[in-house]
Amino acid sequence: MKTFVLAAGLATLMSGAAMAQTTAPATEGTTAPAAGTEAPIAGSATPTSGMEGGSPIVMLPEVQAGAAPAHFLADDLDDEEVYGANNEEIGEVEDIILSADGTVAAVVIEVGGFLGIGEKDVLVDWNAIEVAVEGDDIRLLAPTLTREMLEQAEGVDLDTLLVGRN
Template sequence: MKKIKLLTVAAASLLASAAIAQQTAPTTTPGSSTMPPAATAAPPATFIGMQTADQIMASDLIGMSVRGAGDESIGEINDVVLARDGRVIGAVIGVGGFLGIGEKSVAVPFQMVEMVRGPNTTDHVVIRKTKDELKAAPEFKEREAPSATNTTRTPAQPAPAAR
């Protein structure tokens, strides 16, 4: 019995000393240029203090006019598609129609969207596609959220058998 306790204490001591050795920072000698990992790590993300000139607000992007490769008017941005992790996936553009009637929604990857800002022009978006190419593209359909009447629920436990 004493042997088991002694082996347990010895094993715990070895594990604890290995853990402590891994946690200590490496030491540097006076002529060495090696810095501890904590000093070279990037600072954690914090808050954004101000919008920069190369950034645009989503509220300004939605409704912005879209111009094609030949500087023709294509439509306007109706929405933006985001991934759960915050990445911007695409822009939903309303194409065709008149005053929203007969308009078709087409989504393009956000890499295709070029934002144009300048003192001599109003802010707009350019994509390197023609109006005809976007009209021929498949219509973008939003995912439908399940409705309360559309969901089926399974009971947590089956009903007791009748006697």
């Protein structure tokens, strides 16, 4: 009898796990891309129907070999060198500032100094940055900026600029 109860309990647990792994039906207004169709272009993936009665869950397309990055983690850009006009290194990404609505408000670029001494943070518009891929590496380009422009720009203290950083 113990064996039967144990087997029944195990079967119940396993069927529950199998059910949890099945895909939920699409909510009204949301569809998954059909097999073999092209994935959305960078920036076009929105929360499937967003919060307009649909699910807040987002499905992003898988990366395509040799294609420009459609998505990347903000952490991937941390300490990434930024190349300006004439393909010279002009600084490195210190952080990314997000607005309350989720858009990128600015990229914090660290410029100047030597071995961490005398550096300053400068806010740069995200639209001034181009993301490129070289092999498996991300390369950040700012073709309208030079090192001199960043060195002459006013630096910011992020601790006084952002909420909860003091």
